[in-house]
Amino acid sequence: MKGSIKERSPGHWAIILDQRDPATGKRRRKWHSFKGNKRGAQTECARLISEMNGGDYVEPSKLTLAQFLDRWLKHIKPNVSPRTHERYEQIALKNIAPLLGAKVLSKLQPIDISQAYSKALESGRRDGSGGLSPRTVHHMHRVLFSALGQAERWRLIARNPAALLEKRDRPKIERKPVRTIDAPATAAAFDAARERRLFIPLILATLCGLRRGEITALRWRCVDLDKGQLAVVASTEQTDAGTIREKEAKSGRARTVALPSMAVEELRRWRVLQAEEMLRLGVRADDDLHVVTQVEGSPLQPRSLTHSVSEFLKVWGVTLHGLRHSHASHMLASNIHPKIVQERLGHSSIAITMDIYSHLMPNMQGEAAATVDGVLRAAINKRTDDVG
Known part of the structure; x- marks a missing residue:
């Protein structure tokens, strides 16, 4: 496996990968585009060669995230309930696609996803009245994570960029206690x-x-x-x-x-x-x-x-x-x-x-502590009386 880089214009590089077809022995050439400096192009070239040698290489594609989501929704439809599919479809097409749908799937990065979540929280409502709730954005993350996981299994992407987000970069939900009745x-x-x-x-x-x-x-x-x-x-x-x-x-x-x-x-x-x-x-x-x-x-x-x-x-x-x-x-x-x-x-x-029900646990812990305290005090007092 060999690789080389060629500058097409200032800051724009072509990465050329040469390999032999194992069946015919003929040389096959793959081209990738890269934007950045020469060192970055060399690093990307080395990464692609490593992926090809390790069997993790993914063919470059112009498939957009929106196109993939449509394909994914059709794929999961027989395997989930109609209500679940309806909910996934709403989130994928109405919340995720407007923010990230134009991105080429193979070029989607964790930073793109993180920025999309921030924008959704700030101004994600379709009627322009403000941002989406953290819970809705959390559901967006779960749907996107699942969809991109399928893209990884289909070898459309090398890795799931949603899985690379650190926990602090994901939407946070404050669980509100549900009203109950005594x-x-x-x-x-x-x-x-x-x-x-x-x-x-x-x-x-x-x-x-x-x-x-x-x-x-x-x-x-x-x-x-x-x-x-x-x-x-x-x-x-x-x-x-x-x-x-x-x-x-x-x-x-x-x-x-x-x-x-x-x-x-x-x-x-x-x-x-x-x-x-x-x-x-x-x-x-x-x-x-x-x-x-x-x-x-x-x-x-x-x-x-x-x-x-x-x-x-x-x-x-x-x-x-x-x-x-x-x-x-x-x-x-x-x-x-x-x-x-x-x-x-x-x-x-x-x-x-x-x-x-974690909000109910402090009271239970207090009762448990009092019970343990009572048992031990009784044992200590009994021992004192026996020794005396």
């Missing part, structure tokens, strides 16, 4: 909702920690009132286009949730009422029926559930998702081990649970 307010909300259709969703969120999509996907065949448990095996997903589909539980993990006696009682009562409701419509209720339904028995849409519950809960300043967080808060405040909280909520790891 026991007295929960009791008041239950009383106000008892005769309404949204009462059972409140029960499932507050007493069982189910997500919105898990509530709307739950069927009676997954509820065992005699054993006092339910199985979360599916979740309902709704796209911006209004399409609704049932998919497997989040992270692909089904889980079993033990039901508090109050939940068992209310679900028993509701099943009788729902069956009577169906009979009046000339329909026989069976185990395939959804637990939460419209009056005519059709499943409730996730966004409809959010709208009705959010409107109802305005008085208490909490959302439907806030009820799920309230369930976790109540458990942790009662010294339930975080591992149990993780299992009930369906988090993929205990680290996620600890991260989300």
